[in-house]
Amino acid sequence: MKRLRSFPPISNEHATILILGSMPGKESLRQSQYYAHPSNAFWKIMGELTGAHPSLPYAERLRMLKSSGIALWDVLDSCDREGSLDSDIRNESANDFAAFFAKHPYIKQVFFNGAKAEQSFRKFVLEQQTLPPLALQRLPSTSPAHAGMRYEDKLQTWKIAIKP
Numbered sequence: 001m002k003r004l005r006s007f008p009p010i011s012n013e014h015a016t017i018l019i020l021g022s023m024p025g026k027e028s029l030r031q032s033q034y035y036a037h038p039s040n041a042f043w044k045i046m047g048e049l050t051g052a053h054p055s056l057p058y059a060e061r062l063r064m065l066k067s068s069g070i071a072l073w074d075v076l077d078s079c080d081r082e083g084s085l086d087s088d089i090r091n092e093s094a095n096d097f098a099a100f101f102a103k104h105p106y107i108k109q110v111f112f113n114g115a116k117a118e119q120s121f122r123k124f125v126l127e128q129q130t131l132p133p134l135a136l137q138r139l140p141s142t143s144p145a146h147a148g149m150r151y152e153d154k155l156q157t158w159k160i161a162i163k164p
């Protein structure tokens with residue numbers, strides 16, 4: 001199995017919201033971009049919420065997220081995984097969230113993009129790192145592997161939760 005490493009966080013000191021995935025997928029790692037798979041609904045949803053539409057250049061999408069007070073990262077710093085499925089992740093190692101939150105004191109809300117991100121955060125971060133008080137909420141995964149929910153329903157759930 002291949003050892004994978006995640007990306008640095010996308011953030012600024014004024015962020016109030018943190019959206020967490022589990023670990024970048026194969027296409028994201030290939031392109032060195034968060035949510036790069038064309039069938040992933042993340043950027044389509046962010047386009048609706050912040051104007052960071054998938055048609056925009058990646059750097060512009062990141063700028064729009066940051067200007068909306070949204071930070072983006074993954075729970076895992078590294079793991080072993082073949083392919084892109086969260087269910088294939090093994091030997092997880094979490095990012096240093098204590099240091100991250102010390103540099104981002106205005107973040108009070110954390111949203112998980114799917115179940116694996118939430119499970120990993122609760123197991124490898126909450127149980128092992130000292131963090132400030134945070135509101136935690138799982139949102140439906142934007143991954144194309146989570147096809148059990150229509151896009152419109154995912155969008156509505158994300159809209160209700162995240163108000164940048």
